[in-house]
Amino acid sequence: MRNRPIVAAAFAAMASAAHAADVIRDPAAGWDYLWYEVLVDISILGIAFALITAFFVIRYRRRAENEVGKAGRLTAAAAVGWTVIPMFVFMADDFFLAANGWQLWNTYRQPPANRIEIKLESGMYSWDYTYPNGVQTQNVLKVPAGKPVLLRMTSRDTIHSHFIPDFRVKEDSMPGRVTYLWFYPQKPGEHIVTCAEYCGIMHSYMIGKVVVVPEAEFTAWYEQEERKLAGGAGQPKKAGA
Ligand SMILES: [Cu+2]
DSSP states (O other): OOOHHHHHHHHHHHHHHHHOTTSOOOHHHHHHHHHHHHHHHHHHHHHHHHHHHHHHHHHTOOOSTTOOOOOOOOOHHHHHHHHHHHHHHHHHHHHHHHHHHHHHHHHHTSOOTTOEEEEEEEETTEEEEEOTTSOEEESEEEEETTSOEEEEEEESSSOEEEEEGGGTEEEEEOTTOOEEEEEOOOSSEEEEEEEOSOOSTTGGGOEEEEEEEOHHHHHHHHHHHHHHHHHGGGHHHHHHO
């Protein structure tokens, strides 16, 4: 059945992280855990009900060609019991999962204070990012490892949905509204970005990537791009003069 110590430890960690603002907890682990929990629970319930059904099918099978069954009558108490007890078994598990999902969602909606904030404007068909220093990139979101990243998102045309499967985050971006998502890249690597809301005929080509690089490499790139931006087209001449 379930591994209770792991369950208890996971939720204790979530609860304590919610109170300690300086501790960054990766929500992705929490979503993975809940998904695993749902799979385990529906498997246990599914197997239990399949076994009970199989037992009844065998136990009450027709034994002779001309056998006619007779319906037994349940007492009122038995009828209520057969209805209420299985219902509570289901509902207890539903409430358990819903409560933990609610708690994790509320924790997730309070992004860490030391985040880097990047603006995203989505449009048919690209992801356009703007960094705090004004540097812009398209379809490539370069971020430093070890720092939470928050995207403030809007759209210039229709509804898109910025989905980064590896970080377990997905949020709609839409015209006239600012939405957000955040994730916590912890080590260098590349992660696919895809649009998860049908937005037009090129929807399936609306792909990008999150490129996570070491912090020093990110800072060097970031400052270099900032200098390019400040210098504009005239910069090489100035540098050579
Ligand atoms: Cu789209």
